[in-house]
Amino acid sequence: MFPEDPISPEAAIDRFLASLKTPARILVAISGGSDSSGLLLLLHEALKAAPDLSISLCASTVDHALRRESADEACRVATLCASMGIPHRTTVWQGKKPKTGMMAAAREARYGLLAEAAEGFDADLIVTGHTLDDQRETLHMRGMRTEQISTGIADAVLFDRHFWILRPLLFSTRADIRRFLTARGVAWIDDPSNEDVKYERVRTRRQLSAEGAAETDIFRAWEERLALSSDGAEWLHRHFRLHGGLLGQVMPGGLRQDRRILDYALGRLTAVFGGQPFVPGRKQMERLLAFTTGGKPGRMTVGRVVFDLRRDGLYLARESRGILPLVLRPGEAGVWDGRFEAKNRLAATIEITTQAGAVNEATMRKGSSAPDLGSPGSDDKQDTGDRSQGLPKAAWKRAAASGPAISAGQGLLLPESAQSVDLTPHFAAFDRFLTRFDFTFADRLSAVFSRAPYAEPPLRSIDGKTI
Incomplete structure (x- = not known):
């Protein structure tokens, strides 16, 4: 109260x-x-x-x-x-x-x-x-x-x-x-x-x-939200994997966890993978939770994210529709699709769009204008080597198709030129305004995506308790 x-x-x-x-x-x-x-x-x-x-x-x-x-x-x-x-x-x-x-x-x-x-x-x-x-x-x-x-x-x-x-x-x-x-x-x-x-x-x-x-009872609401953030971060550590910076996977055991934790974590993952500043509404989340915990393989789309439920877990990736291009002049920066921060360090104007169905696994692995965004190896839950190995082909192709492609003039940039365009994962739900209630979860997610940690609060205590 x-x-x-x-x-x-x-x-x-x-x-x-x-x-x-x-x-x-x-x-x-x-x-x-x-x-x-x-x-x-x-x-x-x-x-x-x-x-x-x-x-x-x-x-x-x-x-x-x-x-x-x-x-x-x-x-x-x-x-x-x-x-x-x-x-x-x-x-x-x-x-x-x-x-x-x-x-x-x-x-x-x-x-x-x-x-x-x-x-x-x-x-x-x-x-x-x-x-x-x-x-x-x-x-x-x-x-x-x-x-x-x-x-x-x-x-x-x-x-x-x-x-x-x-x-x-x-x-x-x-x-x-x-x-x-x-x-x-x-x-x-x-x-x-x-x-x-x-x-x-x-x-x-x-x-x-x-x-x-x-x-x-505002203090109880604060305590519950802080606990959810902490539990959600632990859930990420134990049950979530990121492949190639674009395809998320919730392991089967993660779908059998407490419903409140699953609601919290999946809602925020939906916002992140969909490039949205807010989690889906209550009715959408109820549909998503019923689907993910029902055990019946299939697909559904919520909040611009395709959820693909299989025996080896739940895969999630941005749907390839409705992804608008971003044009950046030399020296300009912006956010593409709510999912990637981009800065153009080239002397030419660039356009960032998606390669959609034209992208395949080899393109993602071997370069061209779609850089490796997952930085494998930096997190103990990330895969290494051939990112398509052992993954459902359709799920991987869908995720790869939603990835960024960089062009200048009439064609895609060569790999060496693409290196002059900085692309960093962006969390629309957290990166502009992040409350301390979601800090622990967001900071763990930042590690999963190989991003730098969020700035720690400038406090040594909150409500008289040392932090």
């Missing part, structure tokens, strides 16, 4: 600072609203009172350029930071704004710009002013969509595999933060979009204000 008594903002900040690995440089994301302004002032006062802590502050404001007043508001924030001697930078969301999905697009842009600012300040982590009010709203909104217990807003999220975003005030109320600011004579900016009922969160906020929030 939520804390019986919300944590005071001052106590929350003291606990947060004590949990950090030091030395540390913190980038505070500040919009000028009460939550982020309170976060900045709370951190500033706590660090002034503890000068021996090797922790420093910097700050950044993202101007979304959606309102005429936003530039002036960013200037007011810069003035507040200057009064405290805190380095500050304003970044502006440039370009055309989408007509739909504005909140999601703004969130994506905001964190990307905050990461750029953190890079420029040489910061170690980013903090945001999410509060207990935000948590309650999120849980209510998710509760309207599913009967499953939600973990709500995570207290720690890894962005873009590089910067951890932490939320020190997640169990403090907005009212307490505003009392803190008022006592110090510090004003804040009220964003009018926070009153615009076209947004679901605003409607939810008004509903909760009138009716109150239903009690949710």
Whole structure:
């Protein structure tokens, strides 16, 4: 459940600072609203009172350029930071704004710009002013969509595999933060979009204000999710193999494990092999689990992934339909099909597409423009040598057909030229936003695909427990 008594903002900040690995440089994301302004002032006062802590502050404001007043508001924030001697930078969301999905697009842009600012300040982590009010709203909104217990807003999220975003005030109320600011004579900016009922969160906020929030055992949900991540990582180690970077295999014993672990692991593998940012919906997962545990050989497609159930296990690979090409000019980088990060180090423009049915096992083994992405031998569950040996021919051909092919001009690149195009497996479900709840599973999956480990959280303890 939520804390019986919300944590005071001052106590929350003291606990947060004590949990950090030091030395540390913190980038505070500040919009000028009460939550982020309170976060900045709370951190500033706590660090002034503890000068021996090797922790420093910097700050950044993202101007979304959606309102005429936003530039002036960013200037007011810069003035507040200057009064405290805190380095500050304003970044502006440039370009055309989408007509739909504005909140999601703004969130994506905001964190990307905050990461750029953190890079420029040489910061170690980013903090945001999410509060207990935000948590309650999120849980209510998710509760309207599913009967499953939600973990709500995570207290720690890894962005873009590089910067951890932490939320020190997640169990403090907005009212307490505003009392803190008022006592110090510090004003804040009220964003009018926070009153615009076209947004679901605003409607939810008004509903909760009138009716109150239903009690949710958030800590139990967090503990269960962490346990699932750990159990899922162990399941990967014992029961999952990767062939050639493109074909997954769940060994027969893996299909006889606890249904909750199987649901968790297969859902996330589906997202990874399908290049999707989210796991399939509940009805799709129920169909998939019924199929994979039914014991009857056959095939089915879920989330752009073909599942091929055989006596020697379950094979999974990206279906070859709907794979769009990616064009990269010299020096450009991008993500192809949600599955591979690509960077063009050639002097020519390239196109990455799939060879589909034209690809065969020999092509994958001997080179041309489809590089070896599995790096066999780096993981104890990976195969070596002839990747098609001992594998079902149809399953291997299907996986190979979904692999990347690189061309420039009229033809495929020669192997030596293809080496100038960097291709790295990309996990759409984890690589942009990875909550600490999924960290253990994602990190194990990264090892299976021979990727570098994810950045460890910049914490020495969580909720008073050493990590």
